[in-house]
Structure formats: C-alpha cells, structure tokens
Amino acid sequence: MSTLEAPHQSTKPSKWGKVRSSVKFTAAAKEKNRATQADSLSVSNAPVQSSAGAAAARSLVLFFGFLFRRPSKLFKPNRVDTWLGLRQLAISTDQHLSPAFIRSLLQNRTGLIAVGLTILPPMLVNATLGFLLFTSHSLFSLGLAKLDWFQRKVEAENEKGEMIVEEQEEELNLETLIRGPSVIPNHPTVLSAVAGAGAGLIQGMAFTPVDNVVRLIHQSTTSWVNILARFVHLPVPKTPDNMKGSSVTPVQALKNFFSDDAWRRNRNWWIGWRWAVARDALSYSCFFAAFDVTRRVGLRVKGMFGGNIEHDWDNIFILDFDGDAHDDSISSPYPPPSNNTSSSLPTYRPTGDQPQAPTLARVAQAATIVTGGVLASLLAQAAGRPFKECQRIMQLDDREWARRAAKGEMMARRPHFWQALLKPRPGDRPHPILNTLQTKGLCPFIRSEGELKSAQMKRELEQEAQAQGRIRGMVGTVVKRVGWRVASVGPWGCGFLVWAWIGGEV
Structure with a gap:
C-alpha cells in the first residue's frame, strides 16, 4: 500500500513498512514519469503532515537509488x-x-x-x-x-x-x-x-x-605523523631532533609547509x-x-x-x-x-x-x-601492481642519480628500457627495472609491499x-x-x- 493511503487506515504502519512503501512508491513514480515525461508526481490529495513525511522518505530513497544505480x-x-x-x-x-x-x-x-x-x-x-x-x-x-x-x-x-x-x-x-x-x-x-x-x-x-x-x-622535513601523535598525546617512543621547536598543531604545520x-x-x-x-x-x-x-x-x-x-x-x-x-x-x-x-x-x-x-x-x-x-x-x-612497482623503482633510481650529482660523483647514463633489453651495450649500467627483475625475480612486481x-x-x-x-x-x-x-x-x-x-x- 502506498504512503498516500496510509492515513486512512486505523493501524499505524511500522517504520520498515514506511520505507518499503516509499521504495515502491518511488518505483511507481519513476515509471509514470518515464511514460508521461513528467517531472513530478502530484500528491495534493494527501494530508500535509503525511505528504511532508512521505516526501522526505521518497527523497532519501531517490538518493540511495541514484547511488545504487x-x-x-x-x-x-x-x-x-x-x-x-x-x-x-x-x-x-x-x-x-x-x-x-x-x-x-x-x-x-x-x-x-x-x-x-x-x-x-x-x-x-x-x-x-x-x-x-x-x-x-x-x-x-x-x-x-x-x-x-x-x-x-x-x-x-x-x-x-x-x-x-x-x-x-x-x-x-x-x-x-x-x-x-x-x-x-x-x-x-x-x-x-x-x-x-x-x-x-x-x-x-x-x-x-x-x-x-x-x-x-x-x-x-616536517613529520606530519609526529605532529599528529603529539597533538593527540600519543606515546611516541622517540622524538627526532629536527622536531624540537617545530609546529605544535597540524594547522601550524600546514602554514609552515606552504610558506x-x-x-x-x-x-x-x-x-x-x-x-x-x-x-x-x-x-x-x-x-x-x-x-x-x-x-x-x-x-x-x-x-x-x-x-x-x-x-x-x-x-x-x-x-x-x-x-x-x-x-x-x-x-x-x-x-x-x-x-x-x-x-x-x-x-x-x-x-x-x-x-x-x-x-x-x-x-x-x-x-x-x-x-x-x-x-x-x-x-x-x-x-x-607491476606498473606501480616499476614507477617506484624508477623514482628511487632518479633520487639516487640526484643524490650523486649533488655530491659531484659521476654516474653512467641510464639506458633506455628497450635498448637495454634488446641491444645492451658493454659498459652501460643495467636498467633499474631489468636489474630488479634479474636479482629479485617477479615477486616484487606481483606481490604487494604490505603495511608499513x-x-x-x-x-x-x-x-x-x-x-x-x-x-x-x-x-x-x-x-x-x-x-x-x-x-x-x-x-x-x-x-x-x-x-x-x-x-x-x-
């Protein structure tokens, strides 16, 4: 029975009954709107209180119906x-x-x-x-x-x-x-x-x-984890030296980061x-x-x-x-x-x-x-996961390249992937992805890194x-x-x- 007929009954329907009626009423409204190309369904004959409650229930049902669609x-x-x-x-x-x-x-x-x-x-x-x-x-x-x-x-x-x-x-x-x-x-x-x-x-x-x-x-340089741990008064085993005198709250840390x-x-x-x-x-x-x-x-x-x-x-x-x-x-x-x-x-x-x-x-x-x-x-x-691992390997290699370049150390140029795979040149350093594949096998590419x-x-x-x-x-x-x-x-x-x-x- 629809929610429009509920006030005419002597017994008051349960909450789950109202929800079920709202779901069925919404389905009927959608079918009528589809057939007549109407944008709304008239509920003028219903009492004010019951129509307001039914409208709220139907709105909630329509929202979840849109989500679960x-x-x-x-x-x-x-x-x-x-x-x-x-x-x-x-x-x-x-x-x-x-x-x-x-x-x-x-x-x-x-x-x-x-x-x-x-x-x-x-x-x-x-x-x-x-x-x-x-x-x-x-x-x-x-x-x-x-x-x-x-x-x-x-x-x-x-x-x-x-x-x-x-x-x-x-x-x-x-x-x-x-x-x-x-x-x-x-x-x-x-x-x-x-x-x-x-x-x-x-x-x-x-x-x-x-x-x-x-x-x-x-x-x-700012440790967000330590800031949050201190903010909620968690027992951090050891506070790094660079954390001393730093921000106390996450808002201050955010301001310092953007500054x-x-x-x-x-x-x-x-x-x-x-x-x-x-x-x-x-x-x-x-x-x-x-x-x-x-x-x-x-x-x-x-x-x-x-x-x-x-x-x-x-x-x-x-x-x-x-x-x-x-x-x-x-x-x-x-x-x-x-x-x-x-x-x-x-x-x-x-x-x-x-x-x-x-x-x-x-x-x-x-x-x-x-x-x-x-x-x-x-x-x-x-x-x-294999692409994610390849991206991580290349980022680590780029970071190592930048670290050595900052120290003035010479490092052989990284060959192209297909060149290192098909036509490797003597004296070139191995490609990071191929090197990981040769030394560690397929496990890093098919197995998750797991929790930190x-x-x-x-x-x-x-x-x-x-x-x-x-x-x-x-x-x-x-x-x-x-x-x-x-x-x-x-x-x-x-x-x-x-x-x-x-x-x-x-």
Missing part, C-alpha cells in the same frame, strides 16, 4: 590509501592499525580531529577522481555505442505494418554522463573494458600531479605519468569488465531464487531496474521486440499482476554484486612468524588485507544489501 562506484579501487595516515600514526607508536587503536584514539578529545585530518583528505581526493572516472567512462561508453560493431539494433513495426531496423542511441547530456548509458549495446563486456581503459587514461593523467604532491608532503619554498621549487609535477596512465588504463579496464561479468552472474543468481529471467544474456552491460519487472523479463528501458506493441514500458501494479522479485532473490543478487565488486577491485589492484612497519614491529612479526609457521603467517596476512578491503566497502555493501531487502531493485 551504478554499484560499481562503491567498489572501485581508491587511488589514495584512505588508511595510510592512521596506519602511519599507529606505526609511530609501535602499534598496529586495529579497531582497538582507533577506539583508543577516539576516546581522546583531539582524537576525532586527528582521524578527520587523516581520513577526510584522501576521501575527498578519491571522490573527485571517482567522479572524473565514471563521467569519463560514461562519455567513452556513449561514444563507442554509436559504432556499428557496438550499436544495438532492434526490429520495429512502422505505421504501414512493415518491419524496419531501428538504431538505438542516447543523447550525450549531463544526465546520461552522471547516470551512465541505459541502452544495452552489443558486446557489452568488450565495450566496458575499452571505456574503462579510456577513463583510466584520463584519471591517470589527472592523478599524477596529486600523487607527486602527496609524495612531496611525505618527504617534507616553505621547497614545494614551489619542485617543477616536476608530471614525473611518472607514463606509468600512472598505463597502470590506470589496465586496472580500470579489468575492473569494469569484471564488474560487467559480475552483473551477469548476479542476474543468474537472482533467477535461481525465483527472480525474473533476462531474454538475451549476451547483451547485458548496464541494466536499468526501474520499477518492478514482468514475470518473464526484467525491466529495461528497451524490452525485446515482440509482435505486441501496445505496451512498450513496464508498469507498476501493486495488486499483484506483476509481482516484485522475491526478497531472497534480490538479496542474493545484491550479495553476488558485493562479492564480485570486491573481487573486481582486488583484480584491478593486482593488474596495476617500524623496526620494532618487524622484529616482533618475524618472531611471531617463526613461532606460528610460514604458511599460517601468510594466511593471516591475506586475511588482514581482505579484511581491511571489506571494511572500506563495508558500510556501502551493507547498505546495498539493506536496499535490496527492503524492496529496491539493484
């Missing part, structure tokens, strides 16, 4: 580590980043400020880059969908009763850029991978200066852009392709638990679940062609003519998408690893990494499951 936003790999500041803060006190450490930090009066200073800046950077990434992905998807190989063509009947082939295209505007394409193209996984590579290329170019600024802050000319003299803001572009192009190509496959698997899982069945499993890219689906097909903006053209849009009927997918089917589909989203994120990180650790923590971990055994220690490390990854998407993943449980289509 493209669930890949919830699982994309972050370019800036959100937990890096807290991890370094824990390391400065010879502790591990754990829920106990965060809880003890929040018990302090200034702990909330420290948590905000370490988490909010990376979140803002990731949100900005995420908006750029998904907008670019929509732009590339809409552009590629116009090509003949990707363009979706359907048969339709004209006024004379003749069957003609129509090409489905979407207009390029602000709504489609933010919402993403809704027309299902041909070869959707390939299109998603190519569009993801293009979006990653743009994000890599935009992120290179940000990455260099973050690196410059970490390498600055220094060190960051102004650094003009190499685009160092390493090639590695960043290659890493993001491959990473997000794998991410969007894997997430497209995840959506297919999610639909099959939904069908196993009594959900609706898609007619064409080969043409699923971005699905639009507006309202409740038909019994024999999922709702999409362009249903499969049929002889009956009297009704081209699905309608919402709360009477049971078109029952909604069972709750178990929706939750199973949402759980599949959450699991697949985490796996797609881990796949993207693994695909970009202090010297005391390394000794304790080595003793613990010897006591527990190598296999058990490796399993514990993997569990911790997956746990922190799940923690980073935990609130959104839980919200996604709740959204499916209360009646929202995903």
